[in-house]
Amino acid sequence: MAHAVSTPGTPTGARTGPGPGTPRRTTPDVLGKKTHLLVKWAMPVAAALVYGYWVASVRRHGGPITTTNLLYGFMSMLAFAILYFAIRAVGRRLPREGHAALWGAFAGSALGFIYSGSGVAMFTCVLASLLLAGAVTAALVYHYYTRHDAQDAQEARAARAARTT
Known part of the structure; x- marks a missing residue:
């Protein structure tokens, strides 16, 4: 049966990984700062557009598209986006x-x-x-x-x- 042998200079049971002063290896960030900024703002806007379309689609119950229906969907999209950004700004302080x-x-x-x-x-x-x-x-x-x-x-x-x- 094989047993682990302690490394010379380290006490038995000590971790032999990088010391506390050495930086830990992390996965590389393949996206740049501009891409992160774009995603930070584009994803909520895209989600708001989908939400507004979804609200308008549910509201018309399969009927024809009307100006009132489009306005309702646009206002829902606007409210969703405003609330999303407000929650994202306030939530970090909670x-x-x-x-x-x-x-x-x-x-x-x-x-x-x-x-x-x-x-x-x-x-x-x-x-x-x-x-x-x-x-x-x-x-x-x-x-x-x-x-x-x-x-x-x-x-x-x-x-x-x-x-x-």
């Missing part, structure tokens, strides 16, 4: 749970608004909205806690390394 709850409420409200235009019972609409809001909130709480805890641990390691040197 604690993790508040940030996640804000995005969950946004997703649930967006679904509820579209679903209510289809003519279903209000109870069904509210239930679907609450289920989506709860799922988005739970997923984002998990995401924020795992990502922020890793960042906090990394910052603590860097602070310890700075104190020891």
Whole structure:
């Protein structure tokens, strides 16, 4: 049976990876800053356009396209985009749970608004909205806690390394 042998100069059980002062290897960023900026603004605008079209499509119930229908879809798109950018700006200042709850409420409200235009019972609409809001909130709480805890641990390691040197 083979056993691991400790490296000379290191105590048994110590990690033999890069030391606290050496930078960690990360995956390379293949996109430039301009591409990240473009995606940061283009994705919400594209999502708002799709949302506005979807609202207009649900509202007309398969009938002809009218000016009122187009205006309704455009106003929905504008409201979606404004709320998205406002939540993105405000959410960073909130604690993790508040940030996640804000995005969950946004997703649930967006679904509820579209679903209510289809003519279903209000109870069904509210239930679907609450289920989506709860799922988005739970997923984002998990995401924020795992990502922020890793960042906090990394910052603590860097602070310890700075104190020891």
